[in-house]
Every structure is written in C-alpha cells, then in structure tokens.
Amino acid sequence: MSVLQVPVQGAEQQLEPVFAVKGLWKIFGPRAGKIIGRPEADLRGAELMARTGCVAAVRDVSFDVRPGEVFVVMGLSGSGKSTLIRCLTRLVEPTAGQILLHGEDIREAGAGELRELRRHRFSMVFQHFGLLPHRRVLDNVAYGLEVRGEKKAQRRARAQQMVDLVGLAGREQLYPDQLSGGMQQRVGLARALAVDPEILFFDEPFSALDPLIRRDMQNEVIRLHREVGKTMVFITHDLSEALKLGDRILVMRDGEIVQIGRPDEVVGAPADDYVRDFVRDVPRSDVLTLRWIARPATPDDPLDGPVLAADVVIRDAVRAVLGADRPIRVQAGDEVLGVVGAPEILAVIAAERAGEG
Structure with missing residues (x-):
C-alpha cells in the first residue's frame, strides 16, 4: 500500500507565459492539413500511414512555458519531442495550431520576422554541437553576433564573457577538435548565450556524452540557469535528467501529452501506467x-x-x-x-x- 497522498498545494504565483502553445499538430505526408478534424486524425501509426500515407508526429499539443522556467519535454524515441521543439522555432512548419510568444502567434511571422526571432530572441543547443571546425573557440562563440552584424571588438568582448561564464577561460584559441566532448558542448552553450536570447532551446544536448561528462553538463545548466535566469525548453529521453533539471516536465507518447507537472507530481501521481512504469525505480x-x-x-x-x-x-x-x-x-x-x-x-x-x- 502506498504511503503517499495527493498533497495540499500552497498558493502559487501565476505568471503570464512566455510561450503558449495551443492545439499544435505536425503531420508529415500528402494533404496533411486535410486530416485534422476528420476521423482519420484518430488513427495511429501504421493504420494512419496505410489509410492516408501520413505520419502524425505531434497531435493536438497544448502547454504554457513560464518566464524563467526550465520546461522539460521527455519521451522515448519516436514520441514526437524533437519534432515539437523544431515546431516551436519553426525549423519544422507546424500543420495546425498556435505558438504564441507573449501573445503573438509566431506562425504568422514572415521570413524576415522569423530570422530576427532566431537572431535575437531564440537560441538552440544541439545534440551534435554544430561547431565550425575551422574556427577557434572564441570565434565559434561569437558567430551568432557576427551574423547579427555586430562589430568585431564588441562581439569578441561578449564572446570572452561567455567563454569565462562556461568555464573555458584559457581555451579561447583552441579549435573544436582539440576539445573534449564536454568542452565542445560548453562552447555550444556559450554560443547560445552570447546573443542574450530570451529563450534557450536544448535538443537532447548531452545524449552523446559519457555519463560523468553528462552529469557535469547537467550541473552546468543548473548553474547557468541560476546565474542568468533564462527561460529554457529542454528535450530529453532520460528520466533522471528530466527530474534533475526540470521545474516542470511534459511527458509525451505517440505525439501526445500524457502528463505535465512538477517532478514530484510526475513521480508521486503518475497519470497512467506508461508514466508509472517510467518512474517505477525512482527513489521517492x-x-x-x-x-x-x-x-x-x-x-x-x-x-x-x-x-x-x-x-x-x-x-x-x-x-x-x-x-x-x-x-x-x-x-x-x-x-x-x-x-x-x-x-x-x-x-x-x-x-x-x-x-x-
């Protein structure tokens, strides 16, 4: 018999969301937009593919991200989490739904507006670092500022601040292939922070690292969040990583939301057997x-x-x-x-x- 009970909640401060995602769909395939709202939209996997030639990667997803929050999206491979984060930045175009940034739908942004969003308000840290091999650490970190058109002295000064912030002082003149995997990912973090974005997106950034370096990088994200206070959206398939980093966790399965809650809510009150199996071995x-x-x-x-x-x-x-x-x-x-x-x-x-x- 469980010793736990659903807790009494104290009053929580309600903040206007940075992101408000409403009814988001992403369907790959011919005439994808025609499926939503029809019976075919309820089909799953192979049956949907056989009937329509389409794959539904994200299904009617809605959630908010609050200012200064580390919002973690967790799920197994194929759950739709990476497609979701790419929809949020429109690296992948959603099929339907709204992505409201401070109340304005970025799906309606033109190419120029979208470019400015990516240059000034969004930054992404990728799984495979994405560093430029012919550029030294300092120039990799300054790259986004260079694209933005900032003067060389200003961007190098800002890049040096970020190099110092992520603990790479003294390695500014090294090339990426002279760094360990963890150090390369620190360069990626510094590059993302250099443009002073409003929101940082992380797409499974540590999954290619060995366990010890991965733990160090998780601690680094926690430290940086404490120091710079950025809103972060973090994608992972690792439950321990989600519990360690997340203020709230969204659990996905087959493109849909299974549960959204604080780490203690996901562990203490799993929404269904899928989540219950996920958290079974977590020390309560x-x-x-x-x-x-x-x-x-x-x-x-x-x-x-x-x-x-x-x-x-x-x-x-x-x-x-x-x-x-x-x-x-x-x-x-x-x-x-x-x-x-x-x-x-x-x-x-x-x-x-x-x-x-």
Missing part, C-alpha cells in the same frame, strides 16, 4: 517534497515545533524530522499545510526498501 524520497507526506495536525500534536518549507525534499528533511522532539510544521509561505513526524518519514523509507515506491 529523493524527489518528493514534504507537502506529499504532510498530514493534518491532531489535537494531541504540539504546534510549537520547528518549521520546514513544503518544498523541502524528503531526503533532505530526514535528519531534522527524526531529530525533533515534536512534529515538524510544513509551511508554504504563511500557510501551514500540516505536520510531519518520524512515522511519515520512516513510512516512505520503508516503502522504498520494500520496493513499493
């Missing part, structure tokens, strides 16, 4: 927060005990809870959501060890 105490195990106070509970924030991860609260002589008050802002004591903490740990999650 490493992801879930105190709000998930807080219980209402009883008349016998002393309410003058220590206070912990509702978003403290259970694993990080173990010592404080087990060391207290009275229940911990779990608080979100000024609101007390409930209390947590040793029984609640130990129940989660016992369930993990028993393999119940």
Whole structure:
C-alpha cells in the first residue's frame, strides 16, 4: 500500500507565459492539413500511414512555458519531442495550431520576422554541437553576433564573457577538435548565450556524452540557469535528467501529452501506467517534497515545533524530522499545510526498501 497522498498545494504565483502553445499538430505526408478534424486524425501509426500515407508526429499539443522556467519535454524515441521543439522555432512548419510568444502567434511571422526571432530572441543547443571546425573557440562563440552584424571588438568582448561564464577561460584559441566532448558542448552553450536570447532551446544536448561528462553538463545548466535566469525548453529521453533539471516536465507518447507537472507530481501521481512504469525505480524520497507526506495536525500534536518549507525534499528533511522532539510544521509561505513526524518519514523509507515506491 502506498504511503503517499495527493498533497495540499500552497498558493502559487501565476505568471503570464512566455510561450503558449495551443492545439499544435505536425503531420508529415500528402494533404496533411486535410486530416485534422476528420476521423482519420484518430488513427495511429501504421493504420494512419496505410489509410492516408501520413505520419502524425505531434497531435493536438497544448502547454504554457513560464518566464524563467526550465520546461522539460521527455519521451522515448519516436514520441514526437524533437519534432515539437523544431515546431516551436519553426525549423519544422507546424500543420495546425498556435505558438504564441507573449501573445503573438509566431506562425504568422514572415521570413524576415522569423530570422530576427532566431537572431535575437531564440537560441538552440544541439545534440551534435554544430561547431565550425575551422574556427577557434572564441570565434565559434561569437558567430551568432557576427551574423547579427555586430562589430568585431564588441562581439569578441561578449564572446570572452561567455567563454569565462562556461568555464573555458584559457581555451579561447583552441579549435573544436582539440576539445573534449564536454568542452565542445560548453562552447555550444556559450554560443547560445552570447546573443542574450530570451529563450534557450536544448535538443537532447548531452545524449552523446559519457555519463560523468553528462552529469557535469547537467550541473552546468543548473548553474547557468541560476546565474542568468533564462527561460529554457529542454528535450530529453532520460528520466533522471528530466527530474534533475526540470521545474516542470511534459511527458509525451505517440505525439501526445500524457502528463505535465512538477517532478514530484510526475513521480508521486503518475497519470497512467506508461508514466508509472517510467518512474517505477525512482527513489521517492529523493524527489518528493514534504507537502506529499504532510498530514493534518491532531489535537494531541504540539504546534510549537520547528518549521520546514513544503518544498523541502524528503531526503533532505530526514535528519531534522527524526531529530525533533515534536512534529515538524510544513509551511508554504504563511500557510501551514500540516505536520510531519518520524512515522511519515520512516513510512516512505520503508516503502522504498520494500520496493513499493
């Protein structure tokens, strides 16, 4: 039996989205636009291909991305996640739907407007780095500024700032083939940041790296996000990466959204068996927060005990809870959501060890 319950939520600040995606479709094949709204749109995979000659890569997807958020899109190969991110930047043209950037539909942008969006407001970090092999590190980082027409002294100064920011100081004059994979990806990060974009898009940028370098690069993204505060949309097939990086996670399957939620919501309240199987082996105490195990106070509970924030991860609260002589008050802002004591903490740990999650 699960020891978890759906948590009481504190008041959350609602921010106007940077991106608002509404009813987005991408269908590849002849007369793709004619399928939407007809019975054929409900067909899947081979049946849709046999009947229409088309493949539906993204199916009626809607979501918002908030300012300063790391929004992760996760799914297995073929789930539609990479097609989705390419639709957001119109590297692939959507078949239907809206992509609202601060309320303006970028699907209506002409070629010139789209070019300016990509030069000034969007940057993308790719899986295979995309560095120019004949250019040194500093010139690779400055490339977007050069395309934008900025003067050489200004773009080199900005590029040097970004090289320093991503930890490559002293390697400015090296060529890409003189760098490790992790260092090459740092160059890609620096190049993306150099143009000071409003939104950074990451298309499985670390999947080609070995596990240790991948972990370092994940930590680098977390550090850079903390320092520069950019809105980020991050594509991955790796659950641990999604849980580590994401403020919210969108899980895709067969081109559709299965679930959107914070990491603790995806782990603690999976939407269906598909997500449940994904998160089966995740240690709950490493992801879930105190709000998930807080219980209402009883008349016998002393309410003058220590206070912990509702978003403290259970694993990080173990010592404080087990060391207290009275229940911990779990608080979100000024609101007390409930209390947590040793029984609640130990129940989660016992369930993990028993393999119940």
